[in-house]
Amino acid sequence: MNRYQFLWKKIAWALFTILFVVVLNFFLFRILPGDPVRSGTRDPRLKKDAQEALRIRFGLDKPVIPCFETLNPIKPGDCAVNPFETQFFLYLRNLTQGELGYSFHTNRPVADVLGERLWNTILLIGAGQLLSIVIGVLFGMFAAWKARTSIDYGALITGLVAWSLPTFWLGIILLFWGSNNGFPIGGKATPGISSFPFLYQAGDVFKHMILPTITYTIVYMGEYLLVMRSSLLDVLAEDYILTAKAKGLTTFQILKDHALKNAMLPIVTIIAINLGFTVAGAIQIESVYSWPGLGGAVYEALERRDYPVLQGVFLLIAVSVVLANLIADLTYSFLDPRVQAD
Amino acid sequence: MAFQTVEIKPAVPSSPLLGFWRIFSKNRMAVVGLVMLVVSIVVAVFAPLITPYDPQTSAGLTSGDIYNPPSAEHWLGTDDAGKDVFSSFIYGSRVSLIVGFFAAFISIVIGGVIGIVAGYYGGRLENLLMRFTDLLLVIPDLPLIVVIVALTKPSLFNIIFVIGILGWTTTARIVRSQTLAVKSRKFVLRARAIGAGNRHIIIHHVLPLVLPLLVVNAILVISLAILNESTLSFLGLGDPTAISWGQMLNFAFGRGAMSAGAWWALATPGFGIVWVVLALTLLGHGLEQVLNPRLESHHLMPGRLTVQSEAEVESTEKARRRESPVLLDVRNLSVQFVNNGTVAQAVQDVSFQLHEGEMMGLVGESGCGKTTLIMALNRLLPASGQISNGHVYFHGKDIASASEEELADVRWSGISIVFQGAMNALNPVRTVGDQIREAIVKHIPTMTPDQVDKRIVELLELVGITADHKDHFPHQYSGGMRQRAMIAMALSCNPQVVIADEPTTALDVMIQAQILELLDALRKRLGLAIIFVTHDLGVVAEMCDSVLVMYGGVTAEHADVDTIYNAPRHPYTQELLKAFPDLSQPEKRLVSIPGYPPKLDALPAGCRFAPRCPLAFERCLVEMPKQYELPGHHIASCHLVES
Numbered sequence: 001m002n003r004y005q006f007l008w009k010k011i012a013w014a015l016f017t018i019l020f021v022v023v024l025n026f027f028l029f030r031i032l033p034g035d036p037v038r039s040g041t042r043d044p045r046l047k048k049d050a051q052e053a054l055r056i057r058f059g060l061d062k063p064v065i066p067c068f069e070t071l072n073p074i075k076p077g078d079c080a081v082n083p084f085e086t087q088f089f090l091y092l093r094n095l096t097q098g099e100l101g102y103s104f105h106t107n108r109p110v111a112d113v114l115g116e117r118l119w120n121t122i123l124l125i126g127a128g129q130l131l132s133i134v135i136g137v138l139f140g141m142f143a144a145w146k147a148r149t150s151i152d153y154g155a156l157i158t159g160l161v162a163w164s165l166p167t168f169w170l171g172i173i174l175l176f177w178g179s180n181n182g183f184p185i186g187g188k189a190t191p192g193i194s195s196f197p198f199l200y201q202a203g204d205v206f207k208h209m210i211l212p213t214i215t216y217t218i219v220y221m222g223e224y225l226l227v228m229r230s231s232l233l234d235v236l237a238e239d240y241i242l243t244a245k246a247k248g249l250t251t252f253q254i255l256k257d258h259a260l261k262n263a264m265l266p267i268v269t270i271i272a273i274n275l276g277f278t279v280a281g282a283i284q285i286e287s288v289y290s291w292p293g294l295g296g297a298v299y300e301a302l303e304r305r306d307y308p309v310l311q312g313v314f315l316l317i318a319v320s321v322v323l324a325n326l327i328a329d330l331t332y333s334f335l336d337p338r339v340q341a342d
Numbered sequence: 343m344a345f346q347t348v349e350i351k352p353a354v355p356s357s358p359l360l361g362f363w364r365i366f367s368k369n370r371m372a373v374v375g376l377v378m379l380v381v382s383i384v385v386a387v388f389a390p391l392i393t394p395y396d397p398q399t400s401a402g403l404t405s406g407d408i409y410n411p412p413s414a415e416h417w418l419g420t421d422d423a424g425k426d427v428f429s430s431f432i433y434g435s436r437v438s439l440i441v442g443f444f445a446a447f448i449s450i451v452i453g454g455v456i457g458i459v460a461g462y463y464g465g466r467l468e469n470l471l472m473r474f475t476d477l478l479l480v481i482p483d484l485p486l487i488v489v490i491v492a493l494t495k496p497s498l499f500n501i502i503f504v505i506g507i508l509g510w511t512t513t514a515r516i517v518r519s520q521t522l523a524v525k526s527r528k529f530v531l532r533a534r535a536i537g538a539g540n541r542h543i544i545i546h547h548v549l550p551l552v553l554p555l556l557v558v559n560a561i562l563v564i565s566l567a568i569l570n571e572s573t574l575s576f577l578g579l580g581d582p583t584a585i586s587w588g589q590m591l592n593f594a595f596g597r598g599a600m601s602a603g604a605w606w607a608l609a610t611p612g613f614g615i616v617w618v619v620l621a622l623t624l625l626g627h628g629l630e631q632v633l634n635p636r637l638e639s640h641h642l643m644p645g646r647l648t649v650q651s652e653a654e655v656e657s658t659e660k661a662r663r664r665e666s667p668v669l670l671d672v673r674n675l676s677v678q679f680v681n682n683g684t685v686a687q688a689v690q691d692v693s694f695q696l697h698e699g700e701m702m703g704l705v706g707e708s709g710c711g712k713t714t715l716i717m718a719l720n721r722l723l724p725a726s727g728q729i730s731n732g733h734v735y736f737h738g739k740d741i742a743s744a745s746e747e748e749l750a751d752v753r754w755s756g757i758s759i760v761f762q763g764a765m766n767a768l769n770p771v772r773t774v775g776d777q778i779r780e781a782i783v784k785h786i787p788t789m790t791p792d793q794v795d796k797r798i799v800e801l802l803e804l805v806g807i808t809a810d811h812k813d814h815f816p817h818q819y820s821g822g823m824r825q826r827a828m829i830a831m832a833l834s835c836n837p838q839v840v841i842a843d844e845p846t847t848a849l850d851v852m853i854q855a856q857i858l859e860l861l862d863a864l865r866k867r868l869g870l871a872i873i874f875v876t877h878d879l880g881v882v883a884e885m886c887d888s889v890l891v892m893y894g895g896v897t898a899e900h901a902d903v904d905t906i907y908n909a910p911r912h913p914y915t916q917e918l919l920k921a922f923p924d925l926s927q928p929e930k931r932l933v934s935i936p937g938y939p940p941k942l943d944a945l946p947a948g949c950r951f952a953p954r955c956p957l958a959f960e961r962c963l964v965e966m967p968k969q970y971e972l973p974g975h976h977i978a979s980c981h982l983v984e985s
Contacts, residue, residue, distance in 0.1 A: 147639065160624060161616075164620040169615060172608050236640030243761060246720060246761075248750040248752075259642075262771055302579065310492065318480075337817070338771075
């Protein structure tokens with residue numbers, strides 16, 4: 001298989017996965033019990049005709065899929081339904097137009113809500129990932145290099161403890177400590193700051209980011225540390241490291257030129273796989289720090305049973321993770337020359 | 343997570359459980375994890391006996407009881423409803439453990455079945471199952487769990503079910519690869535050959551070997567399930583009828599513990615989660631170390647310092663008949679390995695001189711210390727190895743006591759090595775040209791980049807590789823080419839001594855001949871001294887000037903090549919020659935030596951060859967022979983020589 005075939009195969013698989021996610025996302029919110037309008041608005045006083053109006057507005061008066069009724073053996077109906085007049089088709093059509101429905105709670109388009117929150121999450125995850133990768137990889141390297149010393153043992157235990165910490169709890173503890181030590185108590189900016197000059201605002205956002213980023217870094221650093229340590233231990237026991245040593249290269253040269261790239265290969269995969277977990281972490285961290293990102297949106301949507309928002313966030317998260325995995329696969333194929341030959 | 347998935351060796355047949363426990367109890371991490379886990383299970387089971395208050399009722403409480411700090415009455419204070427935090431904390435362990443174990447049970451069963459079926463039956467079924475697994479693996483599980491639980495009823499049963507049914511993907515993958523590995527084992531093939539059914543083979547042959555891995559994975563799955571449950575509860579999706587740690591945090595966080603400064607209500611539940619998850623993590627990590635032991639030693643660990651246990655003796659070797667100057671003078675070299683307090687004597691009291699242009703054959707069976715000896719010459723011993731006596735003079739400088747900087751200079755530009763198995767000795771992710779370049783840049787810094795490029799091409803052409811292969815990766819080379827590239831690399835810095843460590847093993851006969859011719863030609867052309875490590879006495883007879891025969895870490899015999907082949911004095915040399923075909927005596931029967939070389943940590947008291955020696959007598963069993971010097975610079979360590 002040459003490189004292009006490899007790339008196309010990966011891209012095709014990612015597209016298929018996205019399609020799967022899209023379909024799953026639709027049925028998840030349809031098949032599960034409960035009337036979305038009733039449970040969504042949670043207002044018992046809502047009149048029958050108002051409910052009906054809502055149903056029509058959300059397209060819920062249409063059948064879910066063609067012949068959905070006929071699938072039910074107790075109530076066989078006729079199958080003369082126009083497939084374009086179904087909820088599933090409406091959903092697909094809306095998706096292609098970037099439309100994700102309206103929030104039950106604020107009545108705003110879900111796409112708008114997510115659009116403004118996406119960047120906040122990317123900012124937080126970006127800073128946290130970057131820090132945790134750099135710190136985790138460096139400490140993991142150091143631990144592997146100093147294998148079987150107290151440095152190594154300490155790093156290993158630190159990594160295991162960090163991995164065992166529940167993200168939200170660490171967030172709560174740091175927030176508790178921080179709120180008593182002059183840190184902001186959550187959110188992204190101090191209210192009313194928008195009239196101040198830009199640099200002042202940026203500084204304010206930075207101050208709000210410190211604790212969430214530290215929480216994020218501690219939780220994910222552990223895993224990078226453990227993976228890097230184990231990966232580098234394997235690499236440093238390889239014959240080509242002995243060759244490099246026999247060539248008279250210094251320890252630093254060997255680590256930099258022979259060990260690092262090889263040991264980083266598993267890290268690339270882990271970073272991509274982690275993106276799924278990262279989202280889980282973001283939900284917790286943003287809930288604790290009231291950070292106005294996607295994770296915070298999940299928390300609020302759960303509280304308000306705002307299903308359209310929940311559905312939109314889930315779709316966005318799942319698609320991003322699939323794309324991140326694709327990017328990791330492609331990066332891997334560029335980093336490891338052996339992939340081209342397979 | 344870093345739980346690695348490597349094939350696990352079957353346990354020792356004699357009382358495997360006891361043997362397992364013996365290793366397990368030595369692993370501190372695993373034991374600490376197990377103890378922590380047992381403590382939490384005991385606490386969960388006996389919760390009603392431990393707790394001073396009933397965590398469910400809040401009867402008799404007043405608003406004054408809310409968020410009371412820890413006191414003698416309430417060890418960990420009270421919560422937002424005035425209930426005892428300590429009691430809730432103890433009861434919370436029940437939910438965590440129940441969800442963790444039951445959800446993990448569901449995951450493990452599903453993942454185990456899918457993994458075994460996919461791995462065992464293979465084909466389309468495997469493809470389908472693994473594709474499905476990949477599909478689910480990509481979808482982030484916590485958001486999916488959150489969505490499903492939010493849409494259904496947040497009861498304990500639902501939570502267990504949803505976490506369990508979404509948590510099997512990693513298990514399926516791990517089990518599948520292990521099943522694949524087990525499937526091709528001999529005893530499975532044999533069972534199939536005698537007509538055992540698939541079900542029988544899976545239950546009796548595959549499952550026992552998959553099980554240890556499954557246990558390690560199960561521990562990880564349990565800890566993930568516990569973390570997921572606590573996150574769900576914290577997000578307000580917990581079972582309202584069961585107190586869990588996540589829920590306690592949800593209440594405390596949502597109901598003003600933060601502003602009330604009630605740290606006890608915030609810290610306590612989290613401590614419980616960390617305790618249980620850490621217990622499982624430590625246990626899993628330790629268990630993996632036990633089941634899949636790794637040396638955790640590598641080539642960059644600092645080596646042990648050379649010691650001199652005996653005073654230096656004058657070189658036993660007088661000036662040899664060769665006129666050429668001595669390049670490498672090894673005197674009384676001893677090497678030992680120290681592992682967990684046990685000492686293994688790998689090389690003892692080996693002396694030889696290597697002259698300019700000389701090719702010395704180093705022969706002996708595997709495990710006789712040949713590789714250890716040559717690694718010691720360049721101080722490339724593993725971290726457990728140590729030069730325990732002796733000197734290695736190269737240009738009058740003792741390598742055995744050289745500093746790291748001096749060593750870095752001698753390595754490759756003075757003494758270079760052609761490693762056996764060039765596939766592993768070359769870095770797979772860097773081009774061959776690049777790997778040659780770095781040696782030249784290091785040792786000949788005066789060369790300009792253009793000159794270095796030219797030199798690389800010259801070197802490759804010298805060993806018969808065309809210039810266009812310079813920028814190829816090792817995996818794009820054939821086996822013979824890799825070995826030749828290794829030779830080109832070894833010659834890159836104009837070394838005076840080249841050590842060739844079985845450079846032709848694993849190559850076919852034609853390529854072997856090519857490589858050997860090449861080495862011989864290069865020696866003559868460049869005036870190299872070569873130490874040639876090999877099992878092939880035919881090659882030695884053809885190419886070498888002198889031969890050092892090693893047995894059990896000591897010099898058995900050392901002489902020029904004619905003497906070794908025509909008048910060997912040591913029985914080991916004689917036996918080796920009997921096992922080697924001779925073209926002048928085609929009717930000669932080949933005889934192999936019965937038995938094996940001694941283990942280095944259990945050496946015999948007398949002569950090391952005595953247990954296998956056909957000529958051994960009483961003295962050989964109790965007294966180690968010294969190295970007797972015979973006329974013609976011939977050394978043999980055998981009592982028979984003395985008489």
